[in-house]
Amino acid sequence: QLQASGGGSVQAGGSLTLSCAASGRILNNYRMGWFRQAPGKEREFVAAIRWSGGNTAYADSVKGRFSISRDSAKNMVTLRMISLKPEDTAVYYCAAKAGLIHSAQFDYRHYHYWGQGTLVTVSS
Numbered sequence: 001q002l003q004a005s006g007g008g009s010v011q012a013g014g015s016l017t018l019s020c021a022a023s024g025r026i027l028n029n030y031r032m033g034w035f036r037q038a039p040g041k042e043r044e045f046v047a048a049i050r051w052s053g054g055n056t057a058y059a060d061s062v063k064g065r066f067s068i069s070r071d072s073a074k075n076m077v078t079l080r081m082i083s084l085k086p087e088d089t090a091v092y093y094c095a096a097k098a099g100l101i102h103s104a105q106f107d108y109r110h111y112h113y114w115g116q117g118t119l120v121t122v123s124s
Contacts, residue, residue, distance in 0.1 A: 004094045007118030010084055014122070018079040020094030020115055025075070028052035031097050031105050032070060032077040036090035036120075046092070047079060048105040057105055062088075084122045091117040 006018040020032065033048035047058045047068040056068055067080040077094060095111035097104065104110040 002094050002096060002113055002115035004092065004115035004118045007092060007120045009121040009123065012084060012086055012122055012124050014084050015080070015082040016084065016120060017081065018092055018094070018118060018120075020077040020079075022075045022077075022096065026051050026072075026096065027098070029098055029100055031100065032068075033095045033097070033105060033108075033111060034068065034077075034079045034092060035095060035108050035111075036088075036092045037117075038090040041090075043093070043108045045106045045108065049077060050100065081120075084120075086122050086124045089120060089122050091119050093117045 001023045003021045008016060010016055028051055030051045031048050034046040035043050036046050037043040045059050046062055047066055049056045049068045049070050065083045070077045094115040096113040097111040
């Protein structure tokens with residue numbers, strides 16, 4: 001089970017940190033990801049991290065502004081977001097998938113477990 005938190009409303013240029021707490025052990029062959037979905041749009045990849053080794057991947061739209069990390073001791077994944085833009089407004093979901101195929105991490109359909117979503121609103 002995944003529990004996301006940390007959403008809120010900020011002005012453009014502001015920052016937020018999202019957290020995703022996992023109950024139960026996360027296995028080394030898992031990737032943890034963040035996706036987002038704006039109204040009327042398809043769910044899109046934001047960032048992912050390999051639980052073992054910490055390899056990360058980012059969508060081009062957030063590179064240099066968002067940072068994903070994991071805390072093995074706390075079974076938690078964090079998404080640090082800075083320089084937020086109005087187009088970052090969306091419901092953000094954390095997710096987990098088994099398997100380490102590189103290309104699969106970008107597609108939400110490959111993720112097996114999902115958190116409930118947390119709303120991020122960025123005003124101009």
